[in-house]
Amino acid sequence: MERQEVQKIKLVPTGDGTSTLFNQNLGEHYHSVRGSYTESMHVYINAGLRSLSLKQLTVLEVGFGSGLNALLALIESLTRGIKIHYLTIEKYPVPQELWTGFSLPAEIEQYREYFLTLHSAPWDEDVQITGDFVLHKILGDWTQYELKHSIDLVFYDAFSYDKQPEMWAQERFEMIYRQMRPGGVVTTYAAKGVIKNNLRHAGFSVERLPGAPGKRHMVRAIKK
Numbered sequence: 001m002e003r004q005e006v007q008k009i010k011l012v013p014t015g016d017g018t019s020t021l022f023n024q025n026l027g028e029h030y031h032s033v034r035g036s037y038t039e040s041m042h043v044y045i046n047a048g049l050r051s052l053s054l055k056q057l058t059v060l061e062v063g064f065g066s067g068l069n070a071l072l073a074l075i076e077s078l079t080r081g082i083k084i085h086y087l088t089i090e091k092y093p094v095p096q097e098l099w100t101g102f103s104l105p106a107e108i109e110q111y112r113e114y115f116l117t118l119h120s121a122p123w124d125e126d127v128q129i130t131g132d133f134v135l136h137k138i139l140g141d142w143t144q145y146e147l148k149h150s151i152d153l154v155f156y157d158a159f160s161y162d163k164q165p166e167m168w169a170q171e172r173f174e175m176i177y178r179q180m181r182p183g184g185v186v187t188t189y190a191a192k193g194v195i196k197n198n199l200r201h202a203g204f205s206v207e208r209l210p211g212a213p214g215k216r217h218m219v220r221a222i223k224k
């Protein structure tokens, strides 16, 4: 996908009542159509954030997209008193008319104001969203991005390997490995063999976990 290419994106409902988005250029959904909230909680919060006992951490998300993962991390920060520096990179920001129309599940509807704040925040600077949550949205191309921060946790939420193999390249994982503190974790919905191999060759210990509803497996990689 080239930067000049206009992305045709639309809102679609998912099985748990939460919206997701669909990129018509690539024919890719942003989350599982079985349930976007259910999948994000399973892969990124339960298998990711809650697997670390840190009270202060830096999270990197590959693909800000709808902002749902960022909102779930913010809610964890609020409800569990965790300090989070949340870095997230996006090449194709979602238009305002889509994020304002995004349906959240009843469980987190009370946090809608924060969802809007995450989207309205300026790009390419630290923005204090709550006392404990700092957001830094990077407008850029992950395949070219040079990571300078030390990180503890990665939400690896790129489109599929079949559509964007360059997003899952071994050298991307090597860069993460270099910048990651020991004990750090990469978590992703994807479980393709080539992705696991690229993570292993980059130095990670890779484990396959049960996937969110509708998907057999997901992957978690740890820097030992």
Ligand SMILES: C[S@@+](CC[C@H](N)C(=O)[O-])C[C@H]1O[C@@H](n2cnc3c(N)ncnc32)[C@H](O)[C@@H]1O
Binding pocket: 029, 030, 031, 061, 062, 063, 064, 065, 066, 067, 068, 069, 070, 089, 090, 091, 092, 093, 140, 141, 142, 143, 157, 158, 159, 164
């Ligand atoms: C699976 S969706 C991410 C879903 C997102 N985490 C969420 O919670 O909605 C993949 C995202 O990666 C973005 N993306 C695609 N190519 C990219 C690139 N080269 N660099 C950065 N982001 C990219 C897409 O625009 C899309 O938002």
